[in-house]
Structure formats: structure tokens, C-alpha cells
Amino acid sequence: xxxxxxxxxxxxxxxxxxxxxxxxxxxxxxxxxxxxxxxxxxxxxxxxxxxxxxxxxxxxxxxxxxxxxxxxxxxxxxxxxxxxxxxxxxxxxxxxxxxxxxxxxxxxxxxxxxxxxxxxxxxxxxxxxxxxxxxxxxxxxxxxxxxxxxxxxxxxxxxxxxxxxxxxxxxxxxxxxxxxxxxxxxxxxxxxxxxxxxxxxxxxxxxxxxxxxxxxxxxxxxxxxxxxxxxxxxxxxxxxxxxxxxxxxx
Amino acid sequence: xxxxxxxxxxxxxxxxxxxxxxxxxxxxxxxxxxxxxxxxxxxxxxxxxxxxxxxxxxxxxxxxxxxxxxxxxxxxxxxxxxxxxxxxxxxxxxxxxxxxxxxxxxxxxxxxxxxxxxxxxxxxxxxxxxxxxxxxxxxxxxxxxxxxxxxxxxxxxxxxxxxxxxxxxxxxxxxxxxxxxxxxxxxxxxxxxxxxxxxxxxxxxxxxxxxxxxxxxxxxxxxxxxxxxxxxxxxxxxxxxxxxxxxxxxxxxxxxxxxxxxxxxxxxxxxxxxxxxxxxxxxxxxxxxxxxxxxxxxxxxxxxxxxxxxxxxxxxxxxxxxxxxxxxxxxxxxxxxxxxxxxxxxxxxxxxxxxxxxxxxxxxxxxxxxxxx
Numbered sequence: 238x239x240x241x242x243x244x245x246x247x248x249x250x251x252x253x254x255x256x257x258x259x260x261x262x263x264x265x266x267x268x269x270x271x272x273x274x275x276x277x278x279x280x281x282x283x284x285x286x287x288x289x290x291x292x293x294x295x296x297x298x299x300x301x302x303x304x305x306x307x308x309x310x311x312x313x314x315x316x317x318x319x320x321x322x323x324x325x326x327x328x329x330x331x332x333x334x335x336x337x338x339x340x341x342x343x344x345x346x347x348x349x350x351x352x353x354x355x356x357x358x359x360x361x362x363x364x365x366x367x368x369x370x371x372x373x374x375x376x377x378x379x380x381x382x383x384x385x386x387x388x389x390x391x392x393x394x395x396x397x398x399x400x401x402x403x404x405x406x407x408x409x410x411x412x413x414x415x416x417x418x419x420x421x422x423x424x425x426x427x428x429x430x431x432x433x434x435x436x437x438x439x440x441x442x443x444x445x446x447x448x449x450x451x452x453x454x455x456x457x458x459x460x461x462x463x464x465x466x467x468x469x470x471x472x473x474x475x476x477x478x479x480x481x482x483x484x485x486x487x
Numbered sequence: 488x489x490x491x492x493x494x495x496x497x498x499x500x501x502x503x504x505x506x507x508x509x510x511x512x513x514x515x516x517x518x519x520x521x522x523x524x525x526x527x528x529x530x531x532x533x534x535x536x537x538x539x540x541x542x543x544x545x546x547x548x549x550x551x552x553x554x555x556x557x558x559x560x561x562x563x564x565x566x567x568x569x570x571x572x573x574x575x576x577x578x579x580x581x582x583x584x585x586x587x588x589x590x591x592x593x594x595x596x597x598x599x600x601x602x603x604x605x606x607x608x609x610x611x612x613x614x615x616x617x618x619x620x621x622x623x624x625x626x627x628x629x630x631x632x633x634x635x636x637x638x639x640x641x642x643x644x645x646x647x648x649x650x651x652x653x654x655x656x657x658x659x660x661x662x663x664x665x666x667x668x669x670x671x672x673x674x675x676x677x678x679x680x681x682x683x684x685x686x687x688x689x690x691x692x693x694x695x696x697x698x699x700x701x702x703x704x705x706x707x708x709x710x711x712x713x714x715x716x717x718x719x720x721x722x723x724x725x726x727x728x729x730x731x732x733x734x735x736x737x738x739x740x741x742x743x744x745x746x747x748x749x750x751x752x753x754x755x756x757x758x759x760x761x762x763x764x765x766x767x768x769x770x771x772x773x774x775x776x777x778x779x780x781x782x783x784x785x786x787x788x789x790x791x792x793x794x795x796x797x798x799x800x801x802x803x804x805x806x807x808x809x810x811x812x813x814x815x816x817x818x819x820x821x822x823x824x825x826x827x828x829x830x831x832x833x834x835x836x837x838x839x840x841x842x843x844x845x846x847x848x849x850x851x852x853x854x855x856x857x858x859x860x
Contacts, residue, residue, distance in 0.1 A: 290697070290858060293700075293701040294700070294701060294857075295697050295700045295701050295857060295858045296857065296858045297857055311857075315495075315703050315705060318701060318702055318703045319703060321701075323698065323701050325694065325697065325698055327694040328694075329693070329694045329695050329697065329698040330693075330695065331507065331511065331693065331695060332693065333510075333511050333514045333515060334507065334510060334511065334514075338507075338510060342503055342506075342507050343702070345499060345500065345502075345503030346500055346503055346699070346702040346703060346704050347702065347703060348494065348497055348499060348500065348703070374514070
């Protein structure tokens with residue numbers, strides 16, 4: 238395996254639907270360094286989820302190249318699967334299974350031993366404050382708890398790369414703050430995190446930000462670099478500045 | 488992460504899928520109830536309605552026969568019919584009977600003329616007047632059958648004597664016994680298809696399928712996991728159907744019960760793979776039920792379960808040869824009614840086995856682990 242400083246690297250990545258009528262991703266060049274939190278920000282329909290789906294090997298690109306953890310995707314998709322954990326926009330959980338059963342199931346898919354699942358699973362339940370609910374059926378959980386469970390399932394095999402699609406959207410401010418502090422702890426432990434969001438102020442908490450619009454990256458940098466470059470106080474203002482008068486929700 | 492995680496094929500991953508599906512079935516009481524109760528319901532409904540034991544058909548026989556000497560053949564036939572439980576003899580005249588048929592209260596009305604015995608004995612040619620409701624050929628056939636048997640009984644060796652020798656069947660078989668193999672095949676078709684398609688489609692609806700695609704789980708491992716879980720359900724269904732047939736309906740199984748069980752399981756697996764393939768065409772639970780019905784109805788009509796294939800129009804009879812249930816029923820009937828084994832049924836077994844392989848390949852080809860654009 239080639240050693241690369243990038244956890245994720247895309248070159249001219251394109252995904253067109255409907256025989257080219259819908260251009261979800263339209264020549265994306267993205268480089269995410271290992272050990273950073275990268276926030277891919279954009280309005281609904283800007284191509285964030287399509288990008289995540291292609292990076293995770295679920296969706297095949299129309300054209301372009303991408304490397305995930307140094308390996309060409311989708312050629313090595315089943316091998317790459319071990320290097321990342323994903324928390325999709327939808328919870329994508331088995332609602333008729335308990336919290337522990339969900340975690341165990343995903344752990345088994347990554348060929349973890351019972352002992353490994355026990356050890357990592359218990360730690361995750363403790364960190365994500367789900368310990369007391371471990372035997373509760375997922376269907377009975379609140380939205381925030383389902384989100385936490387989804388993140389636990391993404392982390393059970395302790396991958397070096399985490400793909401969080403709108404992971405903090407729809408959760409209460411206290412939980413969101415907790416999530417970000419946890420994400421920073423994960424980064425400090427050496428993990429790379431790619432998080433998508435359409436909430437601009439979220440981006441301020443990331444190490445680097447990529448602003449996405451109409452399937453391409455329109456700006457990139459650290460939060461302070463971007464604010465300084467456009468002489469504004471918030472990332473939202475940067476985005477509005479770049480979008481001009483166009484309608485944001487695409 | 489360690490080296491073993493890069494294994495191309497992992498049976499443990501398939502088993503994780505199997506365990507998960509079985510836990511989900513256990514939790515879903517409605518579906519679990521369906522798995523247990525549906526075979527019982529099907530057996531009772533189909534068993535009772537398709538058994539072929541038509542009884543108590545209401546008829547009137549007016550006997551005006553004066554007899555010939557001491558012989559009164561009209562009276563003798565009348566007495567024989569009284570003992571036959573296929574018909575229910577009502578009091579009345581031929582004319583009253585005709586009126587009752589017109590109003591739908593009676594099926595047949597007979598009249599033996601006063602010279603019936605005389606004509607029969609002297610000329611060997613006598614007539615019976617019969618007015619009969621011809622709308623239901625099956626019931627009409629029962630009436631004719633009862634009359635023929637009664638006449639045969641009173642002729643006591645005179646006239647045509649049929650020397651009957653049964654190849655299969657006999658007194659120990661009821662109409663229900665001969666129906667059960669077909670019902671068993673139908674249950675294994677409809678229920679297994681329905682359960683399998685619903686199980687696969689549930690993954691789509693919960694959006695968990697895409698998440699699975701992003702894991703190391705391969706399509707072969709996923710299908711194997713599903714098949715193991717659903718095969719256990721097919722086994723449960725086969726045991727239930729056989730148990731109900733043998734212990735509740737007292738069905739006679741002349742051949743090997745083990746072979747019958749194996750045949751049921753093999754056929755169940757063919758349907759599981761077929762369901763996997765079909766589930767690619769369904770987007771929701773409603774569509775998946777429609778697909779199961781789409782396969783089940785032609786199977787019901789053309790497999791010889793309800794109407795013998797020889798009685799079907801030539802084009803339909805040809806179509807029946809492309810319906811797996813046709814061959815499954817041949818196997819089930821062969822084992823249960825005729826006591827056949829692999830020696831006689833090798834062709835049908837091979838065919839079902841090849842179909843299972845064929846459906847497996849179709850399931851595998853159509854089961855991508857990538858999102859559809």
C-alpha cells in the first residue's frame with residue numbers, strides 16, 4: 238500500500254445522473270490530510286452526500302479518480318471498507334434490534350472477535366452515553382440517541398477515517414457541542430474525519446473547510462483563513478459572498 | 488485492524504447476517520405469527536376445499552317401477568342410493584324435484600318409469616329420466632358416479648364387470664391425502680417467496696442496505712447469510728406442513744419422510760433464490776407482495792394442483808412445464824402417494840436442483856453491492 242499524506246484524494250471526480258442531465262458532482266478535486274477534521278459545507282443538493290457515497294464505494298463515479306487511505310477507490314472497495322467508518326445521513330440502523338445487537342452486528346461484519354466487540358463496544362457506549370440503554374430496541378430511541386448509535390456503529394472497528402454525513406444535523410445544541418468535542422478527541426487520537434453539513438456555523442469547529450456548490454469545490458481553507466480572505470466574521474458570510482444573489486438551496 | 492479482516496470470503500460475516508435476520512423475525516411477532524399460522528390456515532382451507540370429497544348432494548328419486556315378478560330394480564337402485572353418502576335423498580316427486588332445481592334447492596331429480604324393470608330384464612335396455620343442474624360439472628359427475636355405482640351393485644355380476652386393480656392409492660387414501668402434496672408445494676412457493684422478498688426489501692426501506700454496501704460484506708456473503716436464515720424458515724415451514732398433514736389430517740406418506748423433507752427444503756431454497764432475484768424489481772413492501780402473488784397465482788393455476796395438467800388446454804399444459812411447482816408436486820405426490828424414491832424421481836429432483844442453481848446465479852448476478860444510479 239502506497240503511503241500517502243492524504244486520507245482522501247479526488248481528481249476531477251464526476252457523478253452525473255439521468256444521462257448527464259443531473260450533475261451531482263462535477264469535477265471535484267478534494268484533498269483531506271490524515272489527522273484533520275475536514276468539513277464539507279454546502280446547501281442541500283450541492284453534492285456532499287454523493288461525494289460521501291462515492292468515497293465509501295457505494296456509488297460508482299461517472300469519471301475521475303479517487304484514493305481513499307492511499308488505495309484507488311472503487312477498485313479496492315472491499316479492502317478500503319476496513320479503513321473507514323460511515324455514519325450516513327439517514328440513521329441506517331436496524332430498528333428492531335437493540336443498541337448492543339446493532340453494534341455487535343456491524344462489529345461482526347468487520348470480522349471482529351467477540352472480545353474485541355465487547356471491549357470497544359463498551360467503551361463506545363460509555364463515551365456516547367448509551368450504556369444504560371444498551372438493551373433498548375433502536376426504534377424506541379430518540380433522534381439524538383439513534384445518531385449516537387449510528388456513530389458507535391461507524392467506530393466499532395476503530396477505523397482511521399470517519400465519514401460523517403450530516404452527523405450533527407437535527408441534534409440539540411448540547412449534544413452537538415458534545416459531538417464536536419468528541420470529534421476533536423478522535424482527531425487528537427489520530428483519526429481523520431470528513432464531516433458534511435449544510436449548517437455553516439458548524440464549519441467553524443473544523444480544522445479545514447471546503448465550500449461546495451453545484452458539485453464543485455468553490456473555496457477551501459481554515460476557518461480563519463477564509464474569514465480573513467473575505468473580510469467577514471462568519472463562514473456563513475463567506476458562503477453568501479461566494480454565492481452572490483443566487484438561491485442557496487439547489 | 489488486523490490481517491484477517493482482509494479475507495475475501497468470511498463465513499462469519501454470513502452468519503452475522505443470518506443471526507440478525509432470525510433475531511428480527513423473532514422480534515416481529517406479526518411476521519412470526521404468519522410463519523406459523525399461515526401454513527395451518529392454508530392446509531385447512533385448501534385441504535378442505537380441494538380434497539375432492541363431495542358429499543350430501545341433494546337429489547330426489549321418484550320410483551314408479553312396478554317391477555318384474557319379484558325383481559324391482561328401481562327400488563333396488565333407490566335403496567343403494569340411500570346408503571351412498573355422496574347424495575342426500577330428499578322426499579318428493581320428479582316434478583317437485585324439477586321445480587326445486589329451477590329454484591336452486593336441488594341438484595338432480597330422477598324418475599324410474601313403471602316398466603323400468605320389465606324393459607331392463609326383457610330387452611336389456613331401459614331409460615331413467617333425469618333432470619339435473621348442469622352448472623357444476625364436478626357435482627354433476629358425483630351424481631352420475633353415485634347412480635352408476637348403484638346400478639353396478641344391483642346388477643350383481645351381470646352386464647359389464649370392471650375388474651379393478653389399483654396401481655397406487657386405495658382405501659387408505661382419502662381425497663384429502665391426494666390434495667396435500669399440492670397444498671404443501673403451494674405453501675412452500677407462496678409463503679417462502681413472500682417471506683424472502685419481504686426480508687430483502689426491508690433492508691432497502693430501512694436504508695441499511697447502502698450501509699451494508701460500504702462494509703466488507705460481499706454479495707455472496709450477504710446472499711448466503713439470507714439463504715441460511717430463510718432456509719431455516721423453509722425447514723420450519725416444511726416441518727409444520729408435514730406435521731399438520733400427518734398428525735392432524737392423518738395423511739398417509741408411503742415413501743420416505745426424510746426424502747420428502749429434503750425435497751421440501753430444496754424446493755424452498757429454489758424459491759428463496761428466486762425471491763432474491765425478484766426483490767431487485769420491487770421498491771417497497773407493497774410491490775414485493777405483488778411480485779410474490781405474480782409467481783404464486785400461475786403456479787396455483789398451471790401446476791396441476793387444482794386441475795390435472797392433462798385437462799389443461801395444450802398451450803397452458805406446455806406452460807406448466809416451465810413452472811417449478813409442477814415438478815415439486817410430482818416429487819411430493821410420488822413420495823407421499825406412490826412411495827417413490829430417488830430412483831423414480833431423479834429427473835424431477837435434478838430439475839429442481841438445476842433450477843435452484845439457476846436462481847442462485849440470477850440472484851448473484853442481480854445482487855449488486857453498489858447503489859443503483
